[in-house]
Amino acid sequence: MHDDRVDVVVVGSGNAALCAAIAARESGARVLVLEKAPADMAGGNSKYTAGAMRFVYRGNGDLIPLLRDPADPRLERTDFGSYTAETFGADLLGFNDGRPLSREQQALIEGSYDALRWLASHDVKFEPIYARQSFEKDGRFVFWGGLTLAAQHEGVGLVEAELTAFLRLGGEIRYEHAVTDLLTEGNTVRGVRFETASGETGEIRAGAVVLGSGGFEANREMRRRYMGENMAAARVRGTPFNTGIGLQLAFAQGAEPHGLYENGHATPMDLHTPEYGNLDLPHDERKHYRKICYFLGVMVNARGERFVDEGRDFRNYTYAQFGRAVLEQPGHVAWQIFDAKVDPLLYAEYRFHDAHFVEAETLDALIEKLDGVEDKAKLRQTLAIYNAAVDDSVPFDPTVKDGRGTKGLALPKSNWAQRLDQGPFKAYPVTGGITFTYGGLQVGETGGVVHAEGHEIPGLYACGELVGGVFFNGYPGGSGLTSGAVFGRRAGTGAARFAGMGTEAAAA
Template identity: 45%
Template sequence: MFGQNYDVVVVGAGNAALCAAIAAREKGAKVLVLERGPIEKRGGNSFFTDGAIRVAYNNLDEIRKIIPDITEGEAERIVMPEYTQADFYDDLMRVTEGKSDSKLANQLITKSYETIIWMRDQGIEFELNVENQSFEQAGKRHFWGGLPIKTKDKGVGLIKSLFKRAEDIGVDIWYDSRAIELVMDQDYINGIKVEKDQKLITIHTTSVILACGSFEANKKMRSEHLGEEWEAAIVRGTEFNTGDGITMALAVGTQKYGEFGWTGCHSIGTDYNAPKFGDFNKPGDIFKKSSFPLGLLINKDGNRFVDEGADFRNYTYAKYGREILKQPGQIAFQLFDAQVRPMLRKEYNLEEATYYKANSLEELAELMAVDKAQFLKTISEYNAAVQEGEYNPTVKDGKGTVGITPPKTNWALRIDQAPYYAYPVTCGITFAFGGLQVNPEGAVLNKEANPIAGLYAAGEMVGGIFYKNYPGGSGLMSGAVFGKLAGTAAAQYTLEKMGPSKL
């Protein structure tokens, strides 16, 4: 009946999956990773990230343990506010409106720093997130927003390093291998069925870790769970996250867990002309458009529809994508003038960026093909509502508007200096917030909230942490934390049950 034997089989090959595989191998388990895609498309959604990773830390000295090549001279010129476990917890609960599962949230946060150190020890290199989370003042580099580190060479570098480590320590990796069914022996995991080389193979194993993402690349599941309008969303990451792991898990008695019956997801404003799926030839999250707090968001009817300055982009971008999807034609425009244009993030300067430029608002409206009269009225009313005050995009400056709906709470400058720029954006989905219910060690729970022996999950498949919104950088951290926990637990369970394999 069975093909080969492994102690632990990991389904997926992104950040969470590879952390799980490495952790299990470190415990002595014989480990197999199943990657549905070909080798040139390996790495899941993690490959496409910009590498920012949120971690709780107390001071710059702790950051220097993560990034040991920061010199004494460089350290003297860095201002690094603490970002404690309490700060991380408060941010997570604030953006999820208090709905994040507190046990999982605490596990994510309290394990974040030690997991980063473990990743460093596996050969993952980190660097300061200078470009997106700092500013220079009086000769010093000031960091802000609780997100001061990122993986070197973004998600590409992260995945490259994780694969190297996994291969170096003897993890087996199968490509073009799609897991389709869990095999149970009464109430225990006994194997997994895999489609490979047009054959159906059954692998014997006592532990399976599901870490193959959510269902964001499955148009039917998006429509069923998120709503029909989500069929139009661009998939920002891999084309292979079609809900296979979730489907397999539900078939053996797990249950849906997470935002209101899986109705929420991580989504952002992305270039209207971005590819329909992540392009492995253009990684690094280059199509996102994240400087919207400095400007205005306008729909085709010429109206604003969100408070662009409600908070730092780290805490609003993951929910504003779905607001764009609600607009006519699933399109909106990020509007900036000449005084703000030099402040925009790097992605606005790439050749892939789509934009319109004009010397008057009237001309810009025509290029955008929006309701011209309403557009001009919206800008006029906004400009009149802007209050005086000190403009400072590195803090929530309180320079807002009065008397208009929606307001702009921070970073409100009048749109009155030519030339004017409009960047068309649509909704790009990253992953669904709903997933499976796991305990704090990553064991998948059944409908009675008891662990299914030998079944674990990590990464985007873990439901209950994110609701409605998401603190930037916490997805990679969650993947690493629960990947490591699941890998460790799966290996310990298997080795206790079966004894170590003879490698």
């Protein structure tokens, strides 16, 4: 047993938590980060991401200050386009099921570019996502979908850069320290209780606590309770440590659930992906369990039926929903089918040495190899009807929503529809992998957790996946990490101010 005293305790060590820690430390607070995982597994879900961040920008000039290599010669022939606040808002509204933009979404939009500039000021910089977000057209790199930059070395690189920034500022992190309870004085949170991996227990007294410990996606029983049996069957794409402890600690202080608990980010994954994410793989291999090129082919279930409009929108806007759609199919499985025309366009994850697929020279032969398909005759019919419905009069163009769709199908393919007619053909079996949950807590304008009675709980702040109301029925890719930065920065600054370490102390 030992005791400590700091100004701000941050629970967790992912992107949002580290942004909170950096913000609190630059405000002058003594900051301690407590992380349940050992050092090699720390970093929360952020380490498992591709490191992309969506934000408002006006053009190439806004991106240059954010770049790790502003002298990259490719920049001279790159069209990043622009991404306005209005477009970001429209993209979020597309997943709101008729809801207006929430207060949290408005804060995300308004704070997105400032958060990236702020990170860059701490030497957390980025590089263009040429491999996944651009196509070369007429000698120029054309970016699509409003998503342009990612951290060098993806999520691992982002977390490492943020941790380096925090430590450079004089912060401290302790691994294998699981927070088990909050300390209170009256109705004010004044620290945490913890238990180490060796069973040691102790207390940390603090002026404020920031919860940045992620959602509940790694807790199968909480997934079943809030999201249903299909989501209980999901693979967990990220850390096994996001078990909902932050929510439980906040509920014990009177916080009320906020946001859409039944939904979460779920991505199509290789059927044989591990139960949890695997940090032992190099960063450029972990992502290869994803299978998100369905927009270039068709996706069918065990009944031999298509079940989503694969070309409804850029995959940035659909992959977080289509993982759940796969989980809702019989056996929680589907197959993505492609022909030779699009094979060169498939991302590296489809050529990964551990990618599972079957291949055949004809569609009939391919179908015979799909052991899990219950009705092969129905699948032959589905593919024949799809091929006959493709509108060949519209040119195929993967850099835009090309309008090359199908005609007369009850479930259309709205863009990038091409006949499956050139062998060899490939089919990739997929399931759904959950990335993070959408339900969380309500936070105030400085990141304070709101009590069920409407007031903020003194001394308690939250960020990252714990902020509810940011996403509802999906999200535009890259928004999650940006949300972590926006709300993490806010929570860290608010916690430092509450602890008595406001801007006056920082200036002193």
